Amino acid sequence: MQNLEKILEHNHIKPTAMRLLVLQFLLNKKVAISLTDVENHFDQSDRTTLYRTLNTFVEKGISHKIDDGTGITKYALCEENCHCEIDTDLHLHFHCTKCNETVCITEYKIPPIHLPKDYIAENVNLVVKGICEKCNNK
Amino acid sequence: MQNLEKILEHNHIKPTAMRLLVLQFLLNKKVAISLTDVENHFDQSDRTTLYRTLNTFVEKGISHKIDDGTGITKYALCEENCHCEIDTDLHLHFHCTKCNETVCITEYKIPPIHLPKDYIAENVNLVVKGICEKCNNK
DNA sequence: CAAATAATGCACTTCCGTTGCATAGGGTTT
């Protein structure tokens, strides 16, 4: 897939072998993944390299970090036209307590949050825990 | 303050010396505090005892844990009539990126969250980051 | 090819939360 190389190059990331594999992995998964997930998937690779790969992806804007409250940082690819940095375009994340998977919910925007006077919101993290659609239909 | 003892006893917590001091500390602080905060405040006390004290308070329902996204668990006393366990009564938390303090925003309820079909929400964690009222007025 | 630059791999650290276990305290029973 030359597509993968294009994605990386377009975002000023050198398309190394490892990076292409990690990108592939992220594309295939439809859920947010942790460093350990990637590590387990690529058996003979180094954790640090994967760690830095994931962070490079975040810095360069092709994926975003997710704090789903589990204490384990998750990563997911950004959608087209995603502006993770900008408050107005943030989406919520859903963490299923049954299958333990975390997904981006991009269909619905985060509703406007009311704050007391003189508070300035710069960023919002909204995590909903519960039962996901898959687990609910079993 | 015999008040403190009453609070603990009323919640089936034996009012030991340490617990009274920690409760006092929590009452005085208007912001969420971390284990390290308590540890630093009571110089010659043991980290584990404080850790278990804070968790006892949470288990017995007089305070709640806060995951504000900093990676450090915070604790704050529940308000009167607080039902932290129940989804509908949750409040949002605000983390100031300037003074690094986290506060409970109990004035406003968390707005209803829309989820895709077949998703069941059991719990919501909403953390807003930005500039707090105090820092904004300096 | 040589030099510069960037990515990788290994070891190690730090931070925080958590647990095991032995001891001390406080109240109750004999």
Added chain:
DNA sequence: AAACCCTATGCAACGGAAGTGCATTATTTG
């Protein structure tokens, strides 16, 4: 008072995960 019980406490150690330092390897550039 002594023996007893149950809980709280203190010390030590563990564990997971994020992050760093540095030497090595790969890749680009002159």
